[in-house]
Amino acid sequence: MPFPLRIALRTIVSLLAISLVAFIVIAAMPSDPVAIAIRTWNLPATDQTVAALRAQWGLDLPLAQRYLAWLTRFLGGNWGTSFRTGEPVLSEFARRLPLSLLIGLSGLALALVAAVPLGFAAALNPRGLADRATRVLAVFVQAVPSIWLGLILIWVLGVHFRLIRPFGHDAGSLVLPILLIGLHSTAVLARVYRRDLIHVTTQPFFRTALAKGNSRSAALWRHGHGHAVYALLSAFRAEAGWAIGSTAAIEVLFGLPGISQFLVESIAARDYAVLQAYVMVVALWLILMNAIVEGALHWLDPRT
Structure with a gap:
Protein backbone atom coordinates (compact mmCIF):
# COMPACT_ATOMS: atom_id res chain seq x y z
CA MET A 1 0.00 0.00 0.00
CA GLY A 76 -21.35 17.56 8.20
CA GLY A 77 -19.89 20.57 10.00
CA ASN A 78 -22.51 20.76 12.75
CA TRP A 79 -20.54 20.36 15.98
CA GLY A 80 -23.56 21.04 18.15
CA THR A 81 -24.44 23.95 20.41
CA SER A 82 -22.73 24.74 23.68
CA PHE A 83 -24.99 24.12 26.68
CA ARG A 84 -23.22 26.95 28.51
CA THR A 85 -23.03 29.75 25.93
CA GLY A 86 -25.80 28.77 23.53
CA GLU A 87 -23.43 29.40 20.60
CA PRO A 88 -22.47 26.88 17.88
CA VAL A 89 -19.39 24.96 19.02
CA LEU A 90 -17.78 25.16 15.57
CA SER A 91 -18.04 28.97 15.63
CA GLU A 92 -16.50 29.10 19.10
CA PHE A 93 -13.61 26.87 18.03
CA ALA A 94 -13.08 28.73 14.76
CA ARG A 95 -12.71 31.95 16.74
CA ARG A 96 -10.42 30.53 19.43
CA LEU A 97 -8.35 27.88 17.63
CA PRO A 98 -6.04 30.27 15.70
CA LEU A 99 -4.71 31.70 18.97
CA SER A 100 -4.02 28.25 20.42
CA LEU A 101 -2.30 27.13 17.22
CA LEU A 102 -0.23 30.31 17.11
CA ILE A 103 1.08 29.76 20.63
CA GLY A 104 1.73 26.04 20.25
CA LEU A 105 3.24 26.08 16.77
CA SER A 106 5.36 29.16 17.45
CA GLY A 107 6.76 27.59 20.61
CA LEU A 108 7.57 24.33 18.83
CA ALA A 109 9.13 26.14 15.88
CA LEU A 110 11.25 28.22 18.24
CA ALA A 111 12.39 25.07 20.02
CA LEU A 112 13.24 23.28 16.80
CA VAL A 113 15.31 26.21 15.53
CA ALA A 114 17.13 26.76 18.84
CA ALA A 115 17.79 23.07 19.57
CA VAL A 116 20.13 22.56 16.58
CA PRO A 117 22.81 25.17 17.41
CA LEU A 118 22.59 24.44 21.15
CA GLY A 119 22.85 20.68 20.65
CA PHE A 120 25.66 21.08 18.13
CA ALA A 121 27.66 23.31 20.47
CA ALA A 122 27.14 20.81 23.31
CA ALA A 123 28.31 17.89 21.13
CA LEU A 124 31.27 19.83 19.77
CA ASN A 125 32.67 20.29 23.26
CA PRO A 126 31.32 17.65 25.66
CA ARG A 127 31.38 18.80 29.28
CA GLY A 128 31.88 22.34 28.04
CA LEU A 129 29.76 25.38 28.87
CA ALA A 130 27.06 24.69 26.25
CA ASP A 131 26.84 21.05 27.29
CA ARG A 132 26.44 21.91 30.97
CA ALA A 133 23.92 24.66 30.18
CA THR A 134 21.66 22.38 28.11
CA ARG A 135 21.86 19.68 30.79
CA VAL A 136 20.87 22.09 33.54
CA LEU A 137 18.09 23.52 31.40
CA ALA A 138 16.74 20.04 30.61
CA VAL A 139 16.64 19.08 34.29
CA PHE A 140 15.11 22.44 35.24
CA VAL A 141 12.22 22.35 32.78
CA GLN A 142 11.45 18.74 33.67
CA ALA A 143 11.36 19.51 37.39
CA VAL A 144 9.58 22.89 37.37
CA PRO A 145 5.91 23.11 36.29
CA SER A 146 5.28 25.57 33.47
CA ILE A 147 2.58 27.35 35.51
CA TRP A 148 5.00 28.01 38.39
CA LEU A 149 7.69 29.23 35.99
CA GLY A 150 5.13 31.40 34.23
CA LEU A 151 4.11 33.04 37.50
CA ILE A 152 7.74 33.79 38.33
CA LEU A 153 8.37 35.31 34.89
CA ILE A 154 5.19 37.38 35.12
CA TRP A 155 6.34 38.82 38.42
CA VAL A 156 9.94 39.43 37.28
CA LEU A 157 9.34 40.70 33.73
CA GLY A 158 5.86 42.13 34.07
CA VAL A 159 5.65 43.48 37.62
CA HIS A 160 9.22 44.15 38.71
CA PHE A 161 10.92 45.31 35.48
CA ARG A 162 7.73 46.17 33.53
CA LEU A 163 9.21 44.82 30.30
CA ILE A 164 6.03 43.06 29.16
CA ARG A 165 2.27 43.29 29.54
CA PRO A 166 1.47 39.70 30.46
CA PHE A 167 -2.31 40.07 30.46
CA GLY A 168 -2.76 42.31 27.43
CA HIS A 169 -4.47 41.46 24.17
CA ASP A 170 -1.77 42.60 21.76
CA ALA A 171 1.01 40.70 20.01
CA GLY A 172 3.52 41.57 22.72
CA SER A 173 1.50 39.73 25.34
CA LEU A 174 2.07 36.47 23.43
CA VAL A 175 5.86 36.62 23.66
CA LEU A 176 6.08 35.13 27.14
CA PRO A 177 3.58 32.26 26.51
CA ILE A 178 5.46 31.30 23.33
CA LEU A 179 8.79 31.41 25.17
CA LEU A 180 7.42 29.17 27.92
CA ILE A 181 6.29 26.61 25.35
CA GLY A 182 9.59 26.77 23.50
CA LEU A 183 11.78 26.63 26.60
CA HIS A 184 10.77 23.13 27.62
CA SER A 185 10.99 21.68 24.12
CA THR A 186 14.30 23.42 23.37
CA ALA A 187 16.01 21.70 26.28
CA VAL A 188 14.66 18.25 25.41
CA LEU A 189 15.33 18.48 21.68
CA ALA A 190 18.82 19.91 22.17
CA ARG A 191 19.80 16.99 24.39
CA VAL A 192 18.43 14.46 21.90
CA TYR A 193 20.28 16.14 19.04
CA ARG A 194 23.48 16.29 21.11
CA ARG A 195 23.21 12.60 22.09
CA ASP A 196 23.08 11.39 18.49
CA LEU A 197 25.90 13.67 17.42
CA ILE A 198 28.06 12.25 20.22
CA HIS A 199 27.19 8.76 18.98
CA VAL A 200 28.43 9.69 15.50
CA THR A 201 31.83 10.74 16.90
CA THR A 202 32.43 7.12 17.99
CA GLN A 203 31.99 5.74 14.47
CA PRO A 204 34.92 4.82 12.18
CA PHE A 205 33.73 7.07 9.34
CA PHE A 206 33.96 10.10 11.64
CA ARG A 207 37.56 9.28 12.54
CA THR A 208 38.28 8.83 8.82
CA ALA A 209 36.85 12.30 8.13
CA LEU A 210 39.17 13.77 10.76
CA ALA A 211 42.12 11.92 9.29
CA LYS A 212 41.36 13.49 5.90
CA GLY A 213 41.95 16.94 7.41
CA ASN A 214 38.40 18.01 8.24
CA SER A 215 37.93 20.01 11.40
CA ARG A 216 35.87 18.45 14.17
CA SER A 217 33.01 20.87 13.58
CA ALA A 218 32.99 20.32 9.79
CA ALA A 219 33.13 16.54 10.14
CA LEU A 220 30.45 16.56 12.82
CA TRP A 221 28.10 18.67 10.73
CA ARG A 222 28.70 16.84 7.46
CA HIS A 223 28.49 13.31 8.81
CA GLY A 224 26.42 13.70 11.97
CA HIS A 225 23.75 16.29 11.28
CA GLY A 226 21.58 14.11 9.04
CA HIS A 227 21.70 11.23 11.50
CA ALA A 228 20.90 13.47 14.46
CA VAL A 229 18.02 15.22 12.65
CA TYR A 230 16.32 11.84 12.29
CA ALA A 231 16.33 11.42 16.07
CA LEU A 232 15.40 15.07 16.53
CA LEU A 233 12.23 14.67 14.47
CA SER A 234 11.26 11.53 16.38
CA ALA A 235 11.56 13.44 19.66
CA PHE A 236 9.65 16.37 18.15
CA ARG A 237 6.63 14.10 17.74
CA ALA A 238 6.49 13.59 21.51
CA GLU A 239 7.02 17.27 22.19
CA ALA A 240 4.08 18.14 19.93
CA GLY A 241 1.89 16.11 22.27
CA TRP A 242 3.37 17.74 25.36
CA ALA A 243 2.72 21.19 23.91
CA ILE A 244 -1.05 20.59 24.09
CA GLY A 245 -1.11 20.33 27.87
CA SER A 246 1.37 23.15 28.29
CA THR A 247 -0.64 25.43 25.99
CA ALA A 248 -3.78 24.66 27.99
CA ALA A 249 -2.09 25.61 31.27
CA ILE A 250 -0.62 28.78 29.80
CA GLU A 251 -3.93 29.90 28.30
CA VAL A 252 -5.54 29.64 31.73
CA LEU A 253 -2.58 31.34 33.43
CA PHE A 254 -2.47 34.31 31.06
CA GLY A 255 -6.24 34.51 30.46
CA LEU A 256 -5.86 33.91 26.74
CA PRO A 257 -9.14 33.14 24.92
CA GLY A 258 -8.01 29.91 23.26
CA ILE A 259 -9.82 26.60 22.98
CA SER A 260 -8.20 25.23 26.15
CA GLN A 261 -9.56 28.03 28.30
CA PHE A 262 -12.96 27.46 26.69
CA LEU A 263 -12.65 23.77 27.63
CA VAL A 264 -11.83 24.54 31.27
CA GLU A 265 -14.87 26.80 31.49
CA SER A 266 -17.06 24.08 29.94
CA ILE A 267 -15.98 21.14 32.12
CA ALA A 268 -17.93 22.23 35.18
CA ALA A 269 -21.10 22.54 33.07
CA ARG A 270 -20.59 19.06 31.56
CA ASP A 271 -20.86 20.70 28.16
CA TYR A 272 -20.77 17.51 26.11
CA ALA A 273 -20.55 19.15 22.69
CA VAL A 274 -17.51 21.23 23.68
CA LEU A 275 -15.74 18.34 25.40
CA GLN A 276 -16.23 16.02 22.43
CA ALA A 277 -15.12 18.65 19.93
CA TYR A 278 -12.00 19.40 21.98
CA VAL A 279 -11.06 15.71 22.08
CA MET A 280 -11.44 15.48 18.30
CA VAL A 281 -9.40 18.62 17.65
CA VAL A 282 -6.59 17.41 19.92
CA ALA A 283 -6.69 13.94 18.34
CA LEU A 284 -6.49 15.48 14.88
CA TRP A 285 -3.55 17.65 15.98
CA LEU A 286 -1.64 14.62 17.29
CA ILE A 287 -2.40 12.47 14.26
CA LEU A 288 -1.46 15.22 11.81
CA MET A 289 1.79 15.97 13.62
CA ASN A 290 2.57 12.26 13.68
CA ALA A 291 1.84 11.99 9.95
CA ILE A 292 4.01 15.02 9.16
CA VAL A 293 6.93 13.64 11.17
CA GLU A 294 6.54 10.19 9.60
CA GLY A 295 6.51 11.78 6.16
CA ALA A 296 9.70 13.71 6.96
CA LEU A 297 11.39 10.58 8.33
CA HIS A 298 10.32 8.62 5.25
CA TRP A 299 11.78 11.35 3.05
CA LEU A 300 15.07 11.30 4.98
CA ASP A 301 15.28 7.51 4.88
CA PRO A 302 12.89 5.83 2.38
CA ARG A 303 13.91 2.43 3.76
CA THR A 304 11.62 3.08 6.75
Missing part, protein backbone atom coordinates in the same frame (compact mmCIF):
# COMPACT_ATOMS: atom_id res chain seq x y z
CA PRO A 2 1.43 3.44 -0.91
CA PHE A 3 2.72 5.49 2.01
CA PRO A 4 0.21 8.41 1.70
CA LEU A 5 -2.74 6.02 1.43
CA ARG A 6 -1.56 4.08 4.46
CA ILE A 7 -1.30 7.29 6.49
CA ALA A 8 -4.75 8.47 5.39
CA LEU A 9 -6.39 5.13 6.22
CA ARG A 10 -4.75 5.00 9.63
CA THR A 11 -5.84 8.57 10.33
CA ILE A 12 -9.49 7.83 9.55
CA VAL A 13 -9.55 4.65 11.64
CA SER A 14 -7.80 6.35 14.55
CA LEU A 15 -10.20 9.31 14.56
CA LEU A 16 -13.25 7.05 14.49
CA ALA A 17 -11.91 4.94 17.36
CA ILE A 18 -11.01 8.00 19.41
CA SER A 19 -14.40 9.60 18.79
CA LEU A 20 -16.24 6.47 19.99
CA VAL A 21 -14.15 6.03 23.14
CA ALA A 22 -14.34 9.73 23.97
CA PHE A 23 -18.09 9.81 23.46
CA ILE A 24 -18.60 6.87 25.84
CA VAL A 25 -16.29 8.31 28.50
CA ILE A 26 -17.82 11.79 28.33
CA ALA A 27 -21.35 10.37 28.49
CA ALA A 28 -20.38 8.36 31.59
CA MET A 29 -19.13 11.44 33.47
CA PRO A 30 -20.92 12.06 36.77
CA SER A 31 -23.49 14.85 37.10
CA ASP A 32 -26.26 15.57 34.64
CA PRO A 33 -25.82 18.63 32.38
CA VAL A 34 -29.57 19.18 32.56
CA ALA A 35 -29.44 19.42 36.36
CA ILE A 36 -26.46 21.78 36.12
CA ALA A 37 -28.26 23.95 33.57
CA ILE A 38 -31.39 24.14 35.72
CA ARG A 39 -29.35 25.32 38.72
CA THR A 40 -27.32 27.77 36.64
CA TRP A 41 -30.27 29.30 34.82
CA ASN A 42 -32.63 29.19 37.83
CA LEU A 43 -35.22 27.20 35.92
CA PRO A 44 -38.07 25.36 37.64
CA ALA A 45 -36.97 21.77 38.28
CA THR A 46 -40.18 20.25 36.96
CA ASP A 47 -40.49 17.02 35.01
CA GLN A 48 -41.61 18.98 31.97
CA THR A 49 -38.55 21.25 32.06
CA VAL A 50 -36.15 18.33 32.49
CA ALA A 51 -37.81 16.35 29.69
CA ALA A 52 -37.79 19.35 27.34
CA LEU A 53 -34.07 20.04 27.89
CA ARG A 54 -33.12 16.39 27.50
CA ALA A 55 -35.11 16.15 24.27
CA GLN A 56 -33.63 19.43 22.98
CA TRP A 57 -30.07 18.23 23.61
CA GLY A 58 -30.73 14.67 22.44
CA LEU A 59 -29.98 13.16 25.85
CA ASP A 60 -33.16 11.09 25.84
CA LEU A 61 -31.89 8.80 23.06
CA PRO A 62 -29.94 5.53 23.54
CA LEU A 63 -26.17 5.94 23.66
CA ALA A 64 -25.52 4.25 20.29
CA GLN A 65 -28.14 6.36 18.55
CA ARG A 66 -26.75 9.52 20.16
CA TYR A 67 -23.24 8.67 18.95
CA LEU A 68 -24.31 7.99 15.37
CA ALA A 69 -26.39 11.17 15.30
CA TRP A 70 -23.46 13.19 16.70
CA LEU A 71 -20.99 11.63 14.25
CA THR A 72 -23.23 12.40 11.28
CA ARG A 73 -23.67 16.00 12.35
CA PHE A 74 -19.99 16.41 13.20
CA LEU A 75 -18.84 15.19 9.78
Whole structure:
Protein backbone atom coordinates (compact mmCIF):
# COMPACT_ATOMS: atom_id res chain seq x y z
CA MET A 1 0.00 0.00 0.00
CA PRO A 2 1.43 3.44 -0.91
CA PHE A 3 2.72 5.49 2.01
CA PRO A 4 0.21 8.41 1.70
CA LEU A 5 -2.74 6.02 1.43
CA ARG A 6 -1.56 4.08 4.46
CA ILE A 7 -1.30 7.29 6.49
CA ALA A 8 -4.75 8.47 5.39
CA LEU A 9 -6.39 5.13 6.22
CA ARG A 10 -4.75 5.00 9.63
CA THR A 11 -5.84 8.57 10.33
CA ILE A 12 -9.49 7.83 9.55
CA VAL A 13 -9.55 4.65 11.64
CA SER A 14 -7.80 6.35 14.55
CA LEU A 15 -10.20 9.31 14.56
CA LEU A 16 -13.25 7.05 14.49
CA ALA A 17 -11.91 4.94 17.36
CA ILE A 18 -11.01 8.00 19.41
CA SER A 19 -14.40 9.60 18.79
CA LEU A 20 -16.24 6.47 19.99
CA VAL A 21 -14.15 6.03 23.14
CA ALA A 22 -14.34 9.73 23.97
CA PHE A 23 -18.09 9.81 23.46
CA ILE A 24 -18.60 6.87 25.84
CA VAL A 25 -16.29 8.31 28.50
CA ILE A 26 -17.82 11.79 28.33
CA ALA A 27 -21.35 10.37 28.49
CA ALA A 28 -20.38 8.36 31.59
CA MET A 29 -19.13 11.44 33.47
CA PRO A 30 -20.92 12.06 36.77
CA SER A 31 -23.49 14.85 37.10
CA ASP A 32 -26.26 15.57 34.64
CA PRO A 33 -25.82 18.63 32.38
CA VAL A 34 -29.57 19.18 32.56
CA ALA A 35 -29.44 19.42 36.36
CA ILE A 36 -26.46 21.78 36.12
CA ALA A 37 -28.26 23.95 33.57
CA ILE A 38 -31.39 24.14 35.72
CA ARG A 39 -29.35 25.32 38.72
CA THR A 40 -27.32 27.77 36.64
CA TRP A 41 -30.27 29.30 34.82
CA ASN A 42 -32.63 29.19 37.83
CA LEU A 43 -35.22 27.20 35.92
CA PRO A 44 -38.07 25.36 37.64
CA ALA A 45 -36.97 21.77 38.28
CA THR A 46 -40.18 20.25 36.96
CA ASP A 47 -40.49 17.02 35.01
CA GLN A 48 -41.61 18.98 31.97
CA THR A 49 -38.55 21.25 32.06
CA VAL A 50 -36.15 18.33 32.49
CA ALA A 51 -37.81 16.35 29.69
CA ALA A 52 -37.79 19.35 27.34
CA LEU A 53 -34.07 20.04 27.89
CA ARG A 54 -33.12 16.39 27.50
CA ALA A 55 -35.11 16.15 24.27
CA GLN A 56 -33.63 19.43 22.98
CA TRP A 57 -30.07 18.23 23.61
CA GLY A 58 -30.73 14.67 22.44
CA LEU A 59 -29.98 13.16 25.85
CA ASP A 60 -33.16 11.09 25.84
CA LEU A 61 -31.89 8.80 23.06
CA PRO A 62 -29.94 5.53 23.54
CA LEU A 63 -26.17 5.94 23.66
CA ALA A 64 -25.52 4.25 20.29
CA GLN A 65 -28.14 6.36 18.55
CA ARG A 66 -26.75 9.52 20.16
CA TYR A 67 -23.24 8.67 18.95
CA LEU A 68 -24.31 7.99 15.37
CA ALA A 69 -26.39 11.17 15.30
CA TRP A 70 -23.46 13.19 16.70
CA LEU A 71 -20.99 11.63 14.25
CA THR A 72 -23.23 12.40 11.28
CA ARG A 73 -23.67 16.00 12.35
CA PHE A 74 -19.99 16.41 13.20
CA LEU A 75 -18.84 15.19 9.78
CA GLY A 76 -21.35 17.56 8.20
CA GLY A 77 -19.89 20.57 10.00
CA ASN A 78 -22.51 20.76 12.75
CA TRP A 79 -20.54 20.36 15.98
CA GLY A 80 -23.56 21.04 18.15
CA THR A 81 -24.44 23.95 20.41
CA SER A 82 -22.73 24.74 23.68
CA PHE A 83 -24.99 24.12 26.68
CA ARG A 84 -23.22 26.95 28.51
CA THR A 85 -23.03 29.75 25.93
CA GLY A 86 -25.80 28.77 23.53
CA GLU A 87 -23.43 29.40 20.60
CA PRO A 88 -22.47 26.88 17.88
CA VAL A 89 -19.39 24.96 19.02
CA LEU A 90 -17.78 25.16 15.57
CA SER A 91 -18.04 28.97 15.63
CA GLU A 92 -16.50 29.10 19.10
CA PHE A 93 -13.61 26.87 18.03
CA ALA A 94 -13.08 28.73 14.76
CA ARG A 95 -12.71 31.95 16.74
CA ARG A 96 -10.42 30.53 19.43
CA LEU A 97 -8.35 27.88 17.63
CA PRO A 98 -6.04 30.27 15.70
CA LEU A 99 -4.71 31.70 18.97
CA SER A 100 -4.02 28.25 20.42
CA LEU A 101 -2.30 27.13 17.22
CA LEU A 102 -0.23 30.31 17.11
CA ILE A 103 1.08 29.76 20.63
CA GLY A 104 1.73 26.04 20.25
CA LEU A 105 3.24 26.08 16.77
CA SER A 106 5.36 29.16 17.45
CA GLY A 107 6.76 27.59 20.61
CA LEU A 108 7.57 24.33 18.83
CA ALA A 109 9.13 26.14 15.88
CA LEU A 110 11.25 28.22 18.24
CA ALA A 111 12.39 25.07 20.02
CA LEU A 112 13.24 23.28 16.80
CA VAL A 113 15.31 26.21 15.53
CA ALA A 114 17.13 26.76 18.84
CA ALA A 115 17.79 23.07 19.57
CA VAL A 116 20.13 22.56 16.58
CA PRO A 117 22.81 25.17 17.41
CA LEU A 118 22.59 24.44 21.15
CA GLY A 119 22.85 20.68 20.65
CA PHE A 120 25.66 21.08 18.13
CA ALA A 121 27.66 23.31 20.47
CA ALA A 122 27.14 20.81 23.31
CA ALA A 123 28.31 17.89 21.13
CA LEU A 124 31.27 19.83 19.77
CA ASN A 125 32.67 20.29 23.26
CA PRO A 126 31.32 17.65 25.66
CA ARG A 127 31.38 18.80 29.28
CA GLY A 128 31.88 22.34 28.04
CA LEU A 129 29.76 25.38 28.87
CA ALA A 130 27.06 24.69 26.25
CA ASP A 131 26.84 21.05 27.29
CA ARG A 132 26.44 21.91 30.97
CA ALA A 133 23.92 24.66 30.18
CA THR A 134 21.66 22.38 28.11
CA ARG A 135 21.86 19.68 30.79
CA VAL A 136 20.87 22.09 33.54
CA LEU A 137 18.09 23.52 31.40
CA ALA A 138 16.74 20.04 30.61
CA VAL A 139 16.64 19.08 34.29
CA PHE A 140 15.11 22.44 35.24
CA VAL A 141 12.22 22.35 32.78
CA GLN A 142 11.45 18.74 33.67
CA ALA A 143 11.36 19.51 37.39
CA VAL A 144 9.58 22.89 37.37
CA PRO A 145 5.91 23.11 36.29
CA SER A 146 5.28 25.57 33.47
CA ILE A 147 2.58 27.35 35.51
CA TRP A 148 5.00 28.01 38.39
CA LEU A 149 7.69 29.23 35.99
CA GLY A 150 5.13 31.40 34.23
CA LEU A 151 4.11 33.04 37.50
CA ILE A 152 7.74 33.79 38.33
CA LEU A 153 8.37 35.31 34.89
CA ILE A 154 5.19 37.38 35.12
CA TRP A 155 6.34 38.82 38.42
CA VAL A 156 9.94 39.43 37.28
CA LEU A 157 9.34 40.70 33.73
CA GLY A 158 5.86 42.13 34.07
CA VAL A 159 5.65 43.48 37.62
CA HIS A 160 9.22 44.15 38.71
CA PHE A 161 10.92 45.31 35.48
CA ARG A 162 7.73 46.17 33.53
CA LEU A 163 9.21 44.82 30.30
CA ILE A 164 6.03 43.06 29.16
CA ARG A 165 2.27 43.29 29.54
CA PRO A 166 1.47 39.70 30.46
CA PHE A 167 -2.31 40.07 30.46
CA GLY A 168 -2.76 42.31 27.43
CA HIS A 169 -4.47 41.46 24.17
CA ASP A 170 -1.77 42.60 21.76
CA ALA A 171 1.01 40.70 20.01
CA GLY A 172 3.52 41.57 22.72
CA SER A 173 1.50 39.73 25.34
CA LEU A 174 2.07 36.47 23.43
CA VAL A 175 5.86 36.62 23.66
CA LEU A 176 6.08 35.13 27.14
CA PRO A 177 3.58 32.26 26.51
CA ILE A 178 5.46 31.30 23.33
CA LEU A 179 8.79 31.41 25.17
CA LEU A 180 7.42 29.17 27.92
CA ILE A 181 6.29 26.61 25.35
CA GLY A 182 9.59 26.77 23.50
CA LEU A 183 11.78 26.63 26.60
CA HIS A 184 10.77 23.13 27.62
CA SER A 185 10.99 21.68 24.12
CA THR A 186 14.30 23.42 23.37
CA ALA A 187 16.01 21.70 26.28
CA VAL A 188 14.66 18.25 25.41
CA LEU A 189 15.33 18.48 21.68
CA ALA A 190 18.82 19.91 22.17
CA ARG A 191 19.80 16.99 24.39
CA VAL A 192 18.43 14.46 21.90
CA TYR A 193 20.28 16.14 19.04
CA ARG A 194 23.48 16.29 21.11
CA ARG A 195 23.21 12.60 22.09
CA ASP A 196 23.08 11.39 18.49
CA LEU A 197 25.90 13.67 17.42
CA ILE A 198 28.06 12.25 20.22
CA HIS A 199 27.19 8.76 18.98
CA VAL A 200 28.43 9.69 15.50
CA THR A 201 31.83 10.74 16.90
CA THR A 202 32.43 7.12 17.99
CA GLN A 203 31.99 5.74 14.47
CA PRO A 204 34.92 4.82 12.18
CA PHE A 205 33.73 7.07 9.34
CA PHE A 206 33.96 10.10 11.64
CA ARG A 207 37.56 9.28 12.54
CA THR A 208 38.28 8.83 8.82
CA ALA A 209 36.85 12.30 8.13
CA LEU A 210 39.17 13.77 10.76
CA ALA A 211 42.12 11.92 9.29
CA LYS A 212 41.36 13.49 5.90
CA GLY A 213 41.95 16.94 7.41
CA ASN A 214 38.40 18.01 8.24
CA SER A 215 37.93 20.01 11.40
CA ARG A 216 35.87 18.45 14.17
CA SER A 217 33.01 20.87 13.58
CA ALA A 218 32.99 20.32 9.79
CA ALA A 219 33.13 16.54 10.14
CA LEU A 220 30.45 16.56 12.82
CA TRP A 221 28.10 18.67 10.73
CA ARG A 222 28.70 16.84 7.46
CA HIS A 223 28.49 13.31 8.81
CA GLY A 224 26.42 13.70 11.97
CA HIS A 225 23.75 16.29 11.28
CA GLY A 226 21.58 14.11 9.04
CA HIS A 227 21.70 11.23 11.50
CA ALA A 228 20.90 13.47 14.46
CA VAL A 229 18.02 15.22 12.65
CA TYR A 230 16.32 11.84 12.29
CA ALA A 231 16.33 11.42 16.07
CA LEU A 232 15.40 15.07 16.53
CA LEU A 233 12.23 14.67 14.47
CA SER A 234 11.26 11.53 16.38
CA ALA A 235 11.56 13.44 19.66
CA PHE A 236 9.65 16.37 18.15
CA ARG A 237 6.63 14.10 17.74
CA ALA A 238 6.49 13.59 21.51
CA GLU A 239 7.02 17.27 22.19
CA ALA A 240 4.08 18.14 19.93
CA GLY A 241 1.89 16.11 22.27
CA TRP A 242 3.37 17.74 25.36
CA ALA A 243 2.72 21.19 23.91
CA ILE A 244 -1.05 20.59 24.09
CA GLY A 245 -1.11 20.33 27.87
CA SER A 246 1.37 23.15 28.29
CA THR A 247 -0.64 25.43 25.99
CA ALA A 248 -3.78 24.66 27.99
CA ALA A 249 -2.09 25.61 31.27
CA ILE A 250 -0.62 28.78 29.80
CA GLU A 251 -3.93 29.90 28.30
CA VAL A 252 -5.54 29.64 31.73
CA LEU A 253 -2.58 31.34 33.43
CA PHE A 254 -2.47 34.31 31.06
CA GLY A 255 -6.24 34.51 30.46
CA LEU A 256 -5.86 33.91 26.74
CA PRO A 257 -9.14 33.14 24.92
CA GLY A 258 -8.01 29.91 23.26
CA ILE A 259 -9.82 26.60 22.98
CA SER A 260 -8.20 25.23 26.15
CA GLN A 261 -9.56 28.03 28.30
CA PHE A 262 -12.96 27.46 26.69
CA LEU A 263 -12.65 23.77 27.63
CA VAL A 264 -11.83 24.54 31.27
CA GLU A 265 -14.87 26.80 31.49
CA SER A 266 -17.06 24.08 29.94
CA ILE A 267 -15.98 21.14 32.12
CA ALA A 268 -17.93 22.23 35.18
CA ALA A 269 -21.10 22.54 33.07
CA ARG A 270 -20.59 19.06 31.56
CA ASP A 271 -20.86 20.70 28.16
CA TYR A 272 -20.77 17.51 26.11
CA ALA A 273 -20.55 19.15 22.69
CA VAL A 274 -17.51 21.23 23.68
CA LEU A 275 -15.74 18.34 25.40
CA GLN A 276 -16.23 16.02 22.43
CA ALA A 277 -15.12 18.65 19.93
CA TYR A 278 -12.00 19.40 21.98
CA VAL A 279 -11.06 15.71 22.08
CA MET A 280 -11.44 15.48 18.30
CA VAL A 281 -9.40 18.62 17.65
CA VAL A 282 -6.59 17.41 19.92
CA ALA A 283 -6.69 13.94 18.34
CA LEU A 284 -6.49 15.48 14.88
CA TRP A 285 -3.55 17.65 15.98
CA LEU A 286 -1.64 14.62 17.29
CA ILE A 287 -2.40 12.47 14.26
CA LEU A 288 -1.46 15.22 11.81
CA MET A 289 1.79 15.97 13.62
CA ASN A 290 2.57 12.26 13.68
CA ALA A 291 1.84 11.99 9.95
CA ILE A 292 4.01 15.02 9.16
CA VAL A 293 6.93 13.64 11.17
CA GLU A 294 6.54 10.19 9.60
CA GLY A 295 6.51 11.78 6.16
CA ALA A 296 9.70 13.71 6.96
CA LEU A 297 11.39 10.58 8.33
CA HIS A 298 10.32 8.62 5.25
CA TRP A 299 11.78 11.35 3.05
CA LEU A 300 15.07 11.30 4.98
CA ASP A 301 15.28 7.51 4.88
CA PRO A 302 12.89 5.83 2.38
CA ARG A 303 13.91 2.43 3.76
CA THR A 304 11.62 3.08 6.75
